[in-house]
Ligand SMILES: Nc1ncnc2c1ncn2[C@@H]1O[C@H](COP(=O)(O)OP(=O)(O)OP(=O)(O)O)[C@@H](O)[C@H]1O
């Protein structure tokens with residue numbers, strides 16, 4: 001997580017906490033809580049139609065080459081969606097478009113039914129509730145597990161002052177919850193730099209979760225993990241389904257199998273478009289998919 005985006009996510013979470021404490025709860029749907037039971041505020045996504053993320057005809061050109069080619073894709077609220085596809089298919093570029101890092105040449109990208117992500121900056125997108133994990137873990141190695149999580153929660157880059165101010169009861173509860181989720185409750189005072197690769201990945205996921213993003217984008221989260229770490233990561237993601245929407249890009253088919261459990265949808269990207277979509281067994285039996293993977 002970059003410092004800017006960490007700050008943005010923390011500000012959003014603080015605003016949520018304040019609003020929840022106020023309990024006014026006016027929403028665009030006439031006072032009914034929108035998805036996830038949260039009241040809808042200005043700048044926050046409206047999930048009343050059940051769609052968390054919608055990309056339509058998104059095209060990205062790099063020197064004339066189309067990294068994304070009229071990509072159309074939609075992810076439901078609370079859904080855990082795996083995206084697979086050979087190297088260069090455009091998976092990371094798709095995440096770059098959702099998070100505002102890359103501006104498409106054409107197409108539309110919506111968060112909920114009301115937030116046009118192409119009009120927002122990277123910071124605003126993080127503030128709207130989209131968290132992203134890049135492939136390489138980026139934690140503060142010289143700080144403890146707990147300090148890393150506290151920083152993510154507060155979003156204050158002035159480390160010393162951030163760590164000296166007191167956490168609220170609700171913040172403490174959230175940290176305890178996140179520590180349990182990522183399996184690092186027994187390692188709170190351990191320096192992040194001393195964690196295994198897998199534990200660093202979990203810590204970074206925990207830093208995202210501390211900010212309670214509505215949509216989580218995870219790019220190759222189990223790369224470099226042991227089999228056991230991979231299995232625990234699958235359990236973690238499955239436990240997040242429902243409360244968050246998750247988009248997981250991964251090459252490890254065993255992991256995808258663990259996540260989908262024969263019943264969740266997988267999307268196959270190829271040359272910047274959706275080549276196939278369906279259950280893992282269905283797409284793996286699809287001749288076009290086999291050809292694309294064998295052609296690697
Ligand atoms: N900034 C850039 N400039 C030029 N070409 C780029 C740029 N970023 C990506 N590409 C190209 O766009 C295509 C899609 O890249 P992308 O990184 O999205 O693929 P991917 O599906 O994430 O692949 P991998 O599985 O290897 O991570 C590739 O051919 C890549 O070389």
Ligand SMILES: [Mg+2]
Nearest residue numbers: 091092093219
């Ligand atoms: Mg990639």
